[in-house]
Amino acid sequence: MANSTTEQEAGAIRRRNERAILQAAEGAFACHGYRGASLQDIARRAGLPKSNVLYYMGSKRRLYVRLLERMMSRWNAILDNISPDDDPVEVISAFIRAKIRLSRSHPEGSRLFASEILGGAPFLQEYLQGDLRDWVESRAVVLRQWAERGLIDPVNPVWLIFLIWSSTQHYADFETQVLGITGRQSLDDDDLEDITQFLIQVVVKGCGIRRPAAGATPPDS
Amino acid sequence: MANSTTEQEAGAIRRRNERAILQAAEGAFACHGYRGASLQDIARRAGLPKSNVLYYMGSKRRLYVRLLERMMSRWNAILDNISPDDDPVEVISAFIRAKIRLSRSHPEGSRLFASEILGGAPFLQEYLQGDLRDWVESRAVVLRQWAERGLIDPVNPVWLIFLIWSSTQHYADFETQVLGITGRQSLDDDDLEDITQFLIQVVVKGCGIRRPAAGATPPDS
DNA sequence: TTAATTCTTGACCATTCGGTCAGTTTTATC
DNA sequence: GATAAAACTGACCGAATGGTCAAGAATTAA
Numbered sequence: 001m002a003n004s005t006t007e008q009e010a011g012a013i014r015r016r017n018e019r020a021i022l023q024a025a026e027g028a029f030a031c032h033g034y035r036g037a038s039l040q041d042i043a044r045r046a047g048l049p050k051s052n053v054l055y056y057m058g059s060k061r062r063l064y065v066r067l068l069e070r071m072m073s074r075w076n077a078i079l080d081n082i083s084p085d086d087d088p089v090e091v092i093s094a095f096i097r098a099k100i101r102l103s104r105s106h107p108e109g110s111r112l113f114a115s116e117i118l119g120g121a122p123f124l125q126e127y128l129q130g131d132l133r134d135w136v137e138s139r140a141v142v143l144r145q146w147a148e149r150g151l152i153d154p155v156n157p158v159w160l161i162f163l164i165w166s167s168t169q170h171y172a173d174f175e176t177q178v179l180g181i182t183g184r185q186s187l188d189d190d191d192l193e194d195i196t197q198f199l200i201q202v203v204v205k206g207c208g209i210r211r212p213a214a215g216a217t218p219p220d221s
Numbered sequence: 222m223a224n225s226t227t228e229q230e231a232g233a234i235r236r237r238n239e240r241a242i243l244q245a246a247e248g249a250f251a252c253h254g255y256r257g258a259s260l261q262d263i264a265r266r267a268g269l270p271k272s273n274v275l276y277y278m279g280s281k282r283r284l285y286v287r288l289l290e291r292m293m294s295r296w297n298a299i300l301d302n303i304s305p306d307d308d309p310v311e312v313i314s315a316f317i318r319a320k321i322r323l324s325r326s327h328p329e330g331s332r333l334f335a336s337e338i339l340g341g342a343p344f345l346q347e348y349l350q351g352d353l354r355d356w357v358e359s360r361a362v363v364l365r366q367w368a369e370r371g372l373i374d375p376v377n378p379v380w381l382i383f384l385i386w387s388s389t390q391h392y393a394d395f396e397t398q399v400l401g402i403t404g405r406q407s408l409d410d411d412d413l414e415d416i417t418q419f420l421i422q423v424v425v426k427g428c429g430i431r432r433p434a435a436g437a438t439p440p441d442s
Numbered sequence: 443t444t445a446a447t448t449c450t451t452g453a454c455c456a457t458t459c460g461g462t463c464a465g466t467t468t469t470a471t472c
Numbered sequence: 473g474a475t476a477a478a479a480c481t482g483a484c485c486g487a488a489t490g491g492t493c494a495a496g497a498a499t500t501a502a
Contacts, residue, residue, distance in 0.1 A: 013469085013479070031340050035257030039460065050460090051481050060460060111339050114394070118332050118339070119252050121397045128401030136402050158403060159419045163388050166395070170387030173335070176342045180349030181357050182379060198380045206427025234449070234499085260490065271490090272451050281490060449498070458489065468479065 018056055020046040022070070025063050030111035033119060034064055068116060068123055071109040078102055079135050084145040088152055088209045093200045096164055100196050103172035110172035136161055146209075153208035160207060167199055235277070241267040242274055243291070246284050251332035254340060255285055289337060289344055292330040299323055300356050305366040309373055309430045314421045317385055321417050324393035331393035357382055367430075374429035381428060388420055 024045035028037040039060055043050040057063040078098040082091050103110050116124055136158060143157035171178060171187070179186065187195075203209070245266035249258040260281055264271040278284040299319040303312050324331050337345055357379060364378035392399060392408070400407065408416075424430070 011478095017479090033254035033257045033336070033340075036254045036340075037256075038458080040458075049481055051462095052479080054461065055480070114335070115254070115339055117395050117398050118336055119257075121401065125397075125401060128398055129404070133402045133404065153422075155419055155423070156415065159416055160423075162391060162395075162399065163420070163423065166387045166391035167384050170383060174338050174383075174387070176346075177338050177349055178383065180342065180346060181354045183350070183354065194377065195380055198376055199384070201374075202376070202381075202384065202423065202427030204427075205429070206423030206425075208426070238449090259488080261488075270451055272492090273449080275491065276449075276451090443502100445500100445502075447498105447500070450496080452495100453493090455492075456490100459487075460485105462485075463481105463483090465482095466480080468477105470475100470477075472473105472475080 014056070017048065017052070021048065021053055021056055021063070022067060026067055026108045026112055029064060029067060030108040030115060033115045065123060067109070067112060071106070071113050072127060074102060074106060074109065075113070082139065082142055084142050087211050088146050089204055089211050092203060092209055096168060096200050096203065097196055099164060099168035100171065100192060100199070103168055104192055107172040107175060110169060114169065114173045149212075151210050151212060155207050160203075164203065171195065238269065238273070239277055242269065242277055242284070243288060247288055247329045247333055250285060250288060251329040251336060254336045286344060288330070288333060292327070292334050293345075293348060295323060295327060295330065296334070303360065303363055305363050308432050309367050310425055310432050313424060313430055317389060317421050317424065318417055320385060320389035321392065321413060321420070324389055325413055328393040328396060331390060335390065335394045370433075372431050372433060376428050381424075385424065392416065
């Protein structure tokens with residue numbers, strides 16, 4: 001294969017091919033699920049022979065797990081810490097915004113995750129019942145403290161978190177439905193900003209989320 | 222095969238076997254998607270030889286389409302008509318409630334639908350851009366009229382419909398995630414009622430949905 | 443009882459699946 | 473240019489895929 005740039009740092013070929021394979025596989029797994037996706041199809045999308053895919057990834061399972069881990073690390077990156085002293089409106093708004101951004105920047109990874117959950121999460125059970133559960137519980141504690149201080153209605157924190165997850169995830173997972181119904185070819189940045197504002201408004205107003213009284217407990221900004 | 226009840230109306234065997242196959246196939250397709258599910262697995266779930274599945278259903282594709290159509294008819298059943306004169310709070314509440322009930326009564330059909338959309342809706346494109354789009358548009362008209370009369374904040378009706386769809390669908394599609402994170406084995410009726418109340422409250426309050434002034438335009442009940 | 447219809451199923455088919463491997467080519471190092 | 477390491481890939485394997493078919497079993501209709 002003709003390679004125009006002969007001089008490049010070591011491992012460049014590996015990096016480039018792995019990137020191509022991972023991207024191709026993400027699309028295939030997102031579209032057809034773990035079982036439904038085939039290495040042949042992934043190889044074709046990546047423009048490589050099937051043997052080459054296995055040379056780099058070892059096996060279909062390893063490739064799939066690697067993609068899941070990549071997606072979960074993206075997910076973890078937006079699960080930032082919050083403190084009871086933070087401004088609830090800011091925290092919730094930032095969370096919704098980050099989640100929408102993730103759905104937009106990595107729609108296929110998002111669908112890959114959804115497909116994994118739909119199939120009963122055979123590879124992510126541990127994560128769901130471990131790290132992610134702990135994260136949800138820690139946020140629930142903060143939300144309850146906000147409720148005690150009258151900064152939010154006494155809603156079930158877990159249902160609220162699920163509401164935000166589902167309503168934002170929707171725009172990646174059900175993109176086909178959204179486009180089909182709205183008659184668009186794609187959603188542009190303005191649409192996404194509009195959706196983000198709408199979700200923030202409904203959640204903040206719907207849960208009675210308020211900013212803390214000025215000077216009471218400064219949100220450290 | 223021993224058949225205890227010899228005397229029964231014609232077609233009883235067919236009905237019973239088709240039921241078993243459809244149920245088995247719904248679970249398999251929901252779990253693994255169209256490509257990922259295998260007739261062998263479906264036959265095993267139904268307790269029949271593979272040949273028998275093909276005898277009744279013709280082909281994998283026909284079986285899949287039949288399941289999709291069955292699910293869409295359930296879906297259509299809750300897309301009832303509304304009039305601008307109806308009480309917005311009642312309409313939205315009833316819609317959320319019906320949608321939650323559908324997710325609960327037919328979780329695997331719900332996941333089957335989700336899997337179809339995730340895969341790009343190869344079999345449902347027409348439905349999405351046709352009947353469903355028309356339905357959404359007709360509801361959007363009513364919602365805008367409500368907004369003009371001050372019965373709801375001027376939110377984008379389509380985003381509101383998507384919000385209700387996604388947040389309710391979540392409890393079927395992401396059941397594994399919900400159970401893993403809450404540490405439950407299953408969600409009981411009380412949980413679902415709690416979730417329903419939460420979603421109704423957030424949406425109604427969040428969108429500023431109000432009941433029409435008494436006697437103004439009676440909701441015909 | 444007989445004849446027709448429906449139902450059942452194992453054997454079989456071409457194709458594709460994930461995966462192995464040996465052998466070749468390309469690249470990096472000296 | 474020589475050597476070693478990395479990259480590449482066609483051929484191949486056993487298993488599983490969706491689907492066909494013919495022949496037999498069970499049920500129904502006459």
